[in-house]
Amino acid sequence: MEITDxxxxxxxxxxxxxxxxxxxxxxxxxxxxxxxxxGDNPQARRKWMGPVGxxxxxxxxDEGITGVGHGNWASGALATIIDETLxxxxxxxxxxxxxxxxxxxxRATIPFGRRGAAIEAISAxxxxxxxxxxxxxxxPVYELLGGPVTEEIPCYASNLHPVDHEKLAQEAIxxxxxxxxxxxxxxxxGPEAGRKGMIENEKVVETVRDAVGDEIxxxxxAYMGWTPRYAKRMAKRLExxxxxxxxxxxxxxxxxxxxxxxEAANFPISGGEHEFTRWGHKELLERDAVDILQPDxxxxxxxxxxxxxxxxxxxxxxxxxxxxxxxxTLHFIAASTNAPMAEYxxxxxxxxxxxxxxxxxxxxxxxxPSPENGTIPVPDTPGVGAxxxxxxxxxxxxx
Numbered sequence: 001m002e003i004t005d006x007x008x009x010x011x012x013x014x015x016x017x018x019x020x021x022x023x024x025x026x027x028x029x030x031x032x033x034x035x036x037x038x039g040d041n042p043q044a045r046r047k048w049m050g051p052v053g054x055x056x057x058x059x060x061x062d063e064g065i066t067g068v069g070h071g072n073w074a075s076g077a078l079a080t081i082i083d084e085t086l087x088x089x090x091x092x093x094x095x096x097x098x099x100x101x102x103x104x105x106x107r108a109t110i111p112f113g114r115r116g117a118a119i120e121a122i123s124a125x126x127x128x129x130x131x132x133x134x135x136x137x138x139x140p141v142y143e144l145l146g147g148p149v150t151e152e153i154p155c156y157a158s159n160l161h162p163v164d165h166e167k168l169a170q171e172a173i174x175x176x177x178x179x180x181x182x183x184x185x186x187x188x189x190g191p192e193a194g195r196k197g198m199i200e201n202e203k204v205v206e207t208v209r210d211a212v213g214d215e216i217x218x219x220x221x222a223y224m225g226w227t228p229r230y231a232k233r234m235a236k237r238l239e240x241x242x243x244x245x246x247x248x249x250x251x252x253x254x255x256x257x258x259x260x261x262x263e264a265a266n267f268p269i270s271g272g273e274h275e276f277t278r279w280g281h282k283e284l285l286e287r288d289a290v291d292i293l294q295p296d297x298x299x300x301x302x303x304x305x306x307x308x309x310x311x312x313x314x315x316x317x318x319x320x321x322x323x324x325x326x327x328x329t330l331h332f333i334a335a336s337t338n339a340p341m342a343e344y345x346x347x348x349x350x351x352x353x354x355x356x357x358x359x360x361x362x363x364x365x366x367x368x369p370s371p372e373n374g375t376i377p378v379p380d381t382p383g384v385g386a387x388x389x390x391x392x393x394x395x396x397x398x399x
Contacts, residue, residue, distance in 0.1 A: 001136065003095050005060040006087040006125070008079040013046065013053035015363040015396040020045045022161040024186035025225035027251060037188045037197070039163065052398055055079045056364060056388065059128040061095055065135050068386055069127030069328070070364070071120035072298035076398070081121040085109060090125065095132045102126055102304045115276040119301050126302025127328045127384060134383035141328070141384050145307065145335035152375040153333050155325055155344040156182035156219070162204045169211040171348045179373030182217035182244060182341065183208070190225040198234060205241045217244035224248045224274070228257035235265040245270040245292050258289035270294050273323040277301050281309045285316045296323035297332060306332055314338040325369055327379060327386040334378045344371055364393050
């Protein structure tokens with residue numbers, strides 16, 4: 001088999017819906033122009049996110065098999081890297097030589113890569129190569145990863161936004177009634193809001209805990225918007241709520257800060273969503289910076305690199321709970337003994353958006369994962385099992 005062509009499609013952040021406009025603390029919240037903690041600046045995140053959210057890659061072969069993958073949030077640069085560099089490296093090659101092709105792509109992009117857009121471009125191509133391999137074998141990708149260790153994947157509901165406390169409480173109750181044993185909320189404020197913001201952050205957690213009781217796991221996401229000092233102060237305030245984990249309290253390069261927070265907190269600290277390759281995650285593990293590792297298959301380097309990262313994590317006794325529950329992620333979890341659950345972005349009952357059953361990149365796929373009673377069945381179609389929604393892809397495409 002031989003790769004004959006690669007096509008890319010840039011997808012607008014509009015495909016993510018209005019959830020990017022909801023109040024929450026972010027890595028940019030320290031600047032007023034990009035802060036939407038009170039819900040009065042709904043365009044705050046769109047101002048710095050840029051117009052391109054995902055880039056879809058289709059890798060064609062001479063046997064009529066096309067592999068599909070996508071990279072996440074690296075602007076149009078991701079498509080440029082694939083079109084101008086990666087395509088020149090792998091067109092004409094055997095798509096089943098994934099390990100060698102990954103290494104070739106990584107080494108060729110070192111002068112401008114190692115992290116960021118270059119690795120996200122490699123991620124997209126690598127996922128497409130795994131999709132080809134599964135389709136060629138007539139097997140789901142998890143069979144190529146060693147076979148399934150479960151028939152159903154537990155998932156946590158990951159869309160609790162602090163729009164107001166009544167809606168927040170009802171949303172949490174709805175998720176619990178739908179069978180989710182775990183859920184993740186977003187905080188509103190960072191250090192810029194002072195003591196008042198800390199009180200409001202705690203109130204968000206208190207609202208969810210009071211709504212669902214003590215038997216439901218609750219995690220909280222600071223989305224890189226805190227500092228070590230602020231995170232340690234918040235950790236003391238949040239001790240009584242028994243968080244399942246505190247996610248991304250500081251920027252990913254502040255590994256000293258992660259370790260400092262982890263030492264001070266009495267609940268798990270998670271990170272890795274915005275980290276790249278085995279080398280980036282190796283540092284997190286060796287410096288005891290996190291209790292839970294959260295690589296994103298669309299950023300870390302694809303399935304090839306995600307498996308390497310997961311093997312390292314297991315050797316360090318650190319569980320892997322990947323960012324996002326897209327189809328490639330589900331295949332990894334299905335074949336892993338160290339990945340206890342998937343992330344899922346449901347639509348809140350109070351939010352109405354026609355013809356949409358889930359959020360995030362699912363808009364561009366015709367068959368997004370759908371949980372029942374808090375679990376997602378292991379995919380059983382050949383390859384990654386991600387069928388593109390051509391109409392949506394055309395609608396959300398960006399030139």
